[in-house]
Amino acid sequence: xxxxxxxxxxxKHKAGTVLIALQIALTLAIVCNxxxxxxxxxxxxxxxxxxxxxxxxxxxxxWVGAPxxxxxxxxxxxxxxxxxxxxxLRNLPDVVSVAPINSLPLLNSxxxxxxxxxxxEKNVGTRTAYYFGDExxxxxxxxxxxxxxxFNAGDVQHQGARDQRDPAxxxxxxxxxxxxxxxxxATGSAVGKAIYLNGSGKPSTIVGVVERMQTPGTGxxxxxxxxNSTLVPTRMDANFSRYAVRTKPGRLDAAMRAATPALYAVxxxxxxxxxxxxxxxxxxxxxxxxxxxxxxxxxxxxxxLIGVTAAGIxxxxxxxxxxxxxxxxxxxxxGARKVDILHYFQLENLLIxxxxxxxxxxxxxxxxxxxxxxxxxxxxxxxxxLTGVVAVLALGQAAVFAPARRASNVPPVTxxxxx
Amino acid sequence: xFSYYLDLAVRSLKRSPGLTALMVLAIGFGVAASMxxxxxxxxxxGDPIPWKSSKLFVPQIDVWGPQGRSSDGEPPNAMxxxxxxxxxxxxxxxxxxxxxxxxxxxxPAQAGRHPLNxxxxxxxxxxxxxxxxxxxxxxxxxxxxxxxxxxxxxISSKLNQKLFAGANSVGKTLNIESKDYRVVGVLDNWNPQPxxxxxxxxxxxxxxxxxxxxxxxxxxxxxxxxxGNTNCNAVPAExxxxxxxxxxxxxxxxxxxxxxxxxxxxxxxxxxxxxxAQQQAGRFGWAVNNRLRDLPAFLDNQHVVPxxxxxxxxxxxxxxxxxLVNTVGLLLAKFxxxxxxxxxxxxxGAPRSAIYxxxxxxxxIIGAAGGVLGLLLTGVGVACVGWVxxxxxxxxARLDLPLLALTLxxxxxxxxxxxxxxxxxxxxxxxxxQLKSN
Numbered sequence: 001x002x003x004x005x006x007x008x009x010x011x012k013h014k015a016g017t018v019l020i021a022l023q024i025a026l027t028l029a030i031v032c033n034x035x036x037x038x039x040x041x042x043x044x045x046x047x048x049x050x051x052x053x054x055x056x057x058x059x060x061x062x063w064v065g066a067p068x069x070x071x072x073x074x075x076x077x078x079x080x081x082x083x084x085x086x087x088x089l090r091n092l093p094d095v096v097s098v099a100p101i102n103s104l105p106l107l108n109s110x111x112x113x114x115x116x117x118x119x120x121e122k123n124v125g126t127r128t129a130y131y132f133g134d135e136x137x138x139x140x141x142x143x144x145x146x147x148x149x150x151f152n153a154g155d156v157q158h159q160g161a162r163d164q165r166d167p168a169x170x171x172x173x174x175x176x177x178x179x180x181x182x183x184x185x186a187t188g189s190a191v192g193k194a195i196y197l198n199g200s201g202k203p204s205t206i207v208g209v210v211e212r213m214q215t216p217g218t219g220x221x222x223x224x225x226x227x228n229s230t231l232v233p234t235r236m237d238a239n240f241s242r243y244a245v246r247t248k249p250g251r252l253d254a255a256m257r258a259a260t261p262a263l264y265a266v267x268x269x270x271x272x273x274x275x276x277x278x279x280x281x282x283x284x285x286x287x288x289x290x291x292x293x294x295x296x297x298x299x300x301x302x303x304x305l306i307g308v309t310a311a312g313i314x315x316x317x318x319x320x321x322x323x324x325x326x327x328x329x330x331x332x333x334x335g336a337r338k339v340d341i342l343h344y345f346q347l348e349n350l351l352i353x354x355x356x357x358x359x360x361x362x363x364x365x366x367x368x369x370x371x372x373x374x375x376x377x378x379x380x381x382x383x384x385x386l387t388g389v390v391a392v393l394a395l396g397q398a399a400v401f402a403p404a405r406r407a408s409n410v411p412p413v414t415x416x417x418x419x
Numbered sequence: 420x421f422s423y424y425l426d427l428a429v430r431s432l433k434r435s436p437g438l439t440a441l442m443v444l445a446i447g448f449g450v451a452a453s454m455x456x457x458x459x460x461x462x463x464x465g466d467p468i469p470w471k472s473s474k475l476f477v478p479q480i481d482v483w484g485p486q487g488r489s490s491d492g493e494p495p496n497a498m499x500x501x502x503x504x505x506x507x508x509x510x511x512x513x514x515x516x517x518x519x520x521x522x523x524x525x526x527p528a529q530a531g532r533h534p535l536n537x538x539x540x541x542x543x544x545x546x547x548x549x550x551x552x553x554x555x556x557x558x559x560x561x562x563x564x565x566x567x568x569x570x571x572x573x574i575s576s577k578l579n580q581k582l583f584a585g586a587n588s589v590g591k592t593l594n595i596e597s598k599d600y601r602v603v604g605v606l607d608n609w610n611p612q613p614x615x616x617x618x619x620x621x622x623x624x625x626x627x628x629x630x631x632x633x634x635x636x637x638x639x640x641x642x643x644x645x646x647g648n649t650n651c652n653a654v655p656a657e658x659x660x661x662x663x664x665x666x667x668x669x670x671x672x673x674x675x676x677x678x679x680x681x682x683x684x685x686x687x688x689x690x691x692x693x694x695x696a697q698q699q700a701g702r703f704g705w706a707v708n709n710r711l712r713d714l715p716a717f718l719d720n721q722h723v724v725p726x727x728x729x730x731x732x733x734x735x736x737x738x739x740x741x742x743l744v745n746t747v748g749l750l751l752a753k754f755x756x757x758x759x760x761x762x763x764x765x766x767x768g769a770p771r772s773a774i775y776x777x778x779x780x781x782x783x784i785i786g787a788a789g790g791v792l793g794l795l796l797t798g799v800g801v802a803c804v805g806w807v808x809x810x811x812x813x814x815x816a817r818l819d820l821p822l823l824a825l826t827l828x829x830x831x832x833x834x835x836x837x838x839x840x841x842x843x844x845x846x847x848x849x850x851x852x853q854l855k856s857n
Contacts, residue, residue, distance in 0.1 A: 015844070019748035023741055030737045037730070064524040064534040065597035068642055070659030122486075122653055162644070163658040198654050238644075264533075271524045271536040286809075293807030294727050297456075301738050304448045311441045312745035319752030367737075375726040 006348050009324075016316050021356035024392050027309045028360030029367050032388040034298040036368075036380050041295040045288045049105040050173070050212030050227075052142025055096075055252050056280040058104055059089075059243045059259055062271040066239040069160040078237035079158045081267065088266045089243060092258050094251035099136040100235050101244045103129075104280070105214035106287035110222070112215075113198040115172075115230065117180060122199040126179045127225040128172075129215035132234045133244075138210070140246045146174060148191035148208030151233040155207070161238035166202040170195070173213045175227035177206070197230075218287045220376065252279060306395060313399035317345065321407040328407055329414025338408040345404035346397060353396035357389045364388065420773075421780065428781035435753065439785065442749050446789025447796055449742030450830045454793065455800030456728075456735040458822055459808065462815035463624065464724045467611040471551065472714040475615075476675050476683065478506065478690055481708035482667050487652040494708050495650060496721060497619045497669035502693075507543065511689045512675035513682070514549035517635060518542040519671050520620040522646035525631070526594040527582055537578060538646070539631035540617065541638035547573070547604075549676045550616060555579075557589035557604035560634060568637040572600040578630040579605045595631065596643060612815055613723045615714055617672040620647030623723040624811040645670050687711050725812070739829075743837045746785070750841040754778055761845055762853025774846040782838025783831060790830030797826050 010017050063081065067074035082100060089098045103109045111132075116125035131137070138150045148171070155169045172180075177190035194203035213229040215222055247255035256277055263272055321328070328341055364385055371377035432439040466472050480502050481487075481494035488494060498506075503517040518540045526534045546552070547559030556579075560571045572593055579588050588602045610628035614621035633643070644660045648670065655666035663670065677683045687709075694707040712720060754761075761774060798818055805813040 015751055015840070016748060019744055019751070023744045023748065026737065026741045026744065030734060030741070034734060062522075062524055062536055064526055069644075070642060070661060160659060162655075162660055162663060164654045164662075200654070269526075269534060271534050273533075273535065289807075289809050290725070290727060293809075294731070296807050297731055298734065301452060301734055304452065305738055305741055308445045308448065308742055308745050311445070312748055315438055315441055315749045316752055319756060322756065371730065375730055377730075 006351060013320065017352055020313060020316055020352050023309050023312055024353050024356030024396065025360035025363055027305050028357055028388050028392045029363035031302050031305055032364040032380060032384050033367050033371065034302050036384050038295045038298045041291040045291050049214040050143065051105060053280045055247045055249055057245050057252060057256050058278055058283065059245065060276050061263065062240040064269040064271065069162065069238045075160040075237045079235060082235060082237060082241050084266050085263055088262045089245060089259065092255060092262055094247050094255035094258065096246045096248055097136050097140045099133045099140040099244050101131060101133045101137065101242050102236055103131065103216040104244060104283060105216060106218055106283050107216045108218055108287060110216040115176065115180060115195050115197060117195060119196050119201045120199060126176060126228060128176055128228040128230045130230050130232055132232045132236045134233065134235055137231060140244050143213060144211040146209050146211045150208055155233040157233065158235040158237055161236045166197055166200045167204050167232045167234055169207045169233060170204045171208040171210060171231040172206055173210050173227055173229040176230060177209045310395055310399040313396055314403060317400050317403040321403050325410060326414060328410040329412055332410065332412035333415040341408040342404050345400055345407055349396045349400040353393050357392050361385055361389060424777045424780040427777060428784050431781060438749055438753060442746050442785050443788045443792055445742040445745050446786060446830055446834055447792030449739040450789060450793035450826055451796030451800055452735040453739045454797040454822060454826045456731045458801055458816045459804060460728050460732045463728055463812060466715060467613055467615045468550065474676050474678055475714040476677050476711050477717040478673055478675060479710035480694060483652040484705040494710060495669040498671045498673050499667045499669050500664040500671060503671045503673055506673065511686055512677055514545040515675040516543040516546040516549060517671050517673050518546065518617060519645045520617060520647035521638060521643050523596045523643060537630035539629045541633050541635045543635050553607035553609055555605045555607040556587045560603050565634055565636060568634060568640050570598065570600045570637060571603045571634060573604040573606060573632040574602055575606050575628055575630045576608060577628060598641060613718065615718060616674055618718065618721050618723055619672050626811040626814055743833055746834060746837040747840055750782060750838050751844060754841045754845040758848050759853050761848045762850040765850035766854055771846040775842055778842040778845050779835060779838055782834050786831040786834025789834060790827040793826050793830050794823060
């Protein structure tokens with residue numbers, strides 16, 4: 001089929017042609033970026049934390065009238081109180097293991113610092129989040145040990161939460177081990193090495209490496225070191241404490257209900273309300289709520305856009321078909337087959353959508369550049385744009401099919417009738 | 420004449436119900452998406468204290484030097500204790516307060532009730548007049564309570580409701596962290612969003628209000644530790660909360676009221692002078708790098724409005740634009756299909772302005788219908804916001820009269836604009852051609 005008659009006809013419908021092309025261009029630009037945002041958020045939400053998230057919950061409680069964590073005597077008393085709580089929780093029937101801990105992945109309450117291979121290096125090193133726990137931390141969180149050994153009871157120390165002390169032993173995530181010892185061929189070679197925490201002059205020895213453990217921070221500031229976790233075998237003593245609890249399979253709710261009375265029985269003078277006890281599923285839900293919401297919003301916008309654009313093409317093409325009713329009849333009477341008429345409208349739409357898609361690609365890239373500059377978005381991969389182009393061309397063809405079919409069914413006899 | 424055009428428009432719209440529904444749906448969805456995201460944006464980007472924000476300033480002092488600065492050369496956004504104390508002592512602003520976030524326990528006086536946790540701030544007496552904090556009963560404490568470290572407390576109306584059944588509790592006693600405090604004031608509903616007086620620790624937005632305010636130096640004296648961010652460029656030399664107070668770690672928010680440009684300049688000079696003195700004393704080994712931003716500038720600098728909110732608004736406006744382009748196309752088709760009718764009207768003496776009036780009436784009706792649909796969908800959208808956004812932000816998005824009015828207005832004005840081009844094309848129809856071809 002020749003393009004010339006189509007182009008000549010389009011010249012008579014400049015406004016409509018421009019409007020459809022513009023609509024397709026804008027749709028392509030927005031949908032590409034929106035789908036890219038959805039893809040990024042879905043990827044973010046689906047990142048495994050490295051811990052076994054099922055059957056796990058967290059207790060965050062605060063003692064009333066607790067001794068000060070600033071004095072040596074107070075720290076000992078607080079530690080005794082914490083140990084009493086741990087015993088009570090470990091004795092619960094549905095509980096498998098309990099570990100005192102300062103935070104969990106995705107909890108957004110973090111303790112961060114830097115690790116280096118040399119002593120007394122200030123403000124440099126590998127950024128990391130610290131997890132303080134005891135010898136139960138690995139089984140409780142379900143972390144996977146890939147080299148070395150887990151903490152044993154002999155490693156575990158305790159200290160006031162604001163005291164600065166260098167632990168003799170630490171465990172690190174594989175991400176940290178790879179960053180600190182990039183030349184090492186095997187992860188295991190990090191084991192036994194000395195590292196210095198937060199510019200300290202005293203070394204800490206790496207005794208084990210876990211495969212993966214996400215840091216507590218979910219904000220953009222934390223994304224640069226999201227997998228750099230360091231485990232320290234220390235119970236932190238303050239007027240508050242957190243306990244990670246692993247329950248028997250299917251007994252999460254029962255164990256969560258049993259925890260409050262058990263702790264009140266140990267000591268009623270504490271703050272322990274419904275917000276103090278949360279399952280890991282709740283923590284995850286809260287951490288990613290904004291991301292899921294953004295993805296949902298972008299999804300809704302895309303659906304509306306595609307619907308509106310498709311409907312717009314149907315509407316305008318239908319109008320053209322109605323307007324050219326007589327001309328179609330003339331062509332049919334002069335020997336054009338039904339399929340020729342069908343192809344005419346399909347090709348016409350392909351041309352308009354093609355021009356729209358070219359403009360749309362430029363708009364999509366400009367919009368992406370704007371988002372990069374203003375909102376620290378990432379660069380839109382070409383695959384998204386190309387998929388988008390194919391998608392809008394397909395959308396145009398799908399939308400034009402019904403009106404084009406109607407056009408092809410115009411009988412040749414129309415030509416002989418007055419309009 | 421208007422009622423005649425109205426009648427004509429309704430007839431015309433009824434003749435092609437599919438096309439009409441399509442335009443109304445497009446306008447409705449486009450407007451609703453924009454208005455829903457706008458309601459969220461409006462809620463988070465609003466000025467929390469519009470009558471005074473230009474007089475409230477946040478000083479920043481560079482205690483860490485070049486190595487501790489962020490990539491854009493900004494000094495820390497909070498203050499170290501020693502600096503905050505000097506600024507409070509020198510008292511160079513009209514009103515000022517250092518503050519830090521606390522999260523103490525409160526033991527209800529009633530027997531059998533479990534202790535509860537409350538959030539709040541340790542502040543100076545000038546905090547209340549500086550921020551125009553509204554009181555239901557009583558008032559804040561005075562400057563002598565600051566220096567004498569009196570055990571007094573200002574509580575929220577919510578906590579007053581919980582512990583004193585809403586009665587005037589001024590003069591009553593409250594057990595905070597096992598020590599008795601005398602209630603001197605009960606706040607009226609006060610939960611400004613963003614929590615502008617301490618953005619550093621609140622991260623901007625917080626679903627629940629603050630329940631207690633204690634004198635700063637009292638809280639320090641009893642060792643009530645800070646709850647929130649503590650940022651250090653070096654490990655504190657001493658341990659404990661006291662060690663934190665002696666360190667260069669930043670954890671204190673600071674706000675000062677400066678009424679005019681002269682006061683701002685004087686305060687800026689004072690801050691620079693302080694940094695110079697610290698340089699001389701050997702504490703700061705770098706050039707002066709202070710900041711003194713007013714509240715709107717500080718909130719902007721701290722990126723308090725989440726970027727997701729802005730991106731959503733941008734995308735929703737894009738959607739509205741596509742819906743409008745769509746409407747222009749469909750109206751064009753619809754109007755030009757009636758070229759014959761227009762030709763007859765023009766031939767019978769109708770001026771172009773009459774054609775404009777007729778077709779813009781039709782566009783206006785579509786806009787109004789789209790606006791009504793948009794209202795319903797905006798209602799649904801705002802209700803669903805809680806489902807997709809964090810609680811602290813979702814609770815701020817409200818459906819109020821200005822939003823409803825704006826929704827209708829945007830729908831009608833946008834559709835009229837979209838109708839302008841098709842109408843001008845309709846008005847340019849040549850009567851002779853139309854009559855001839857018929």
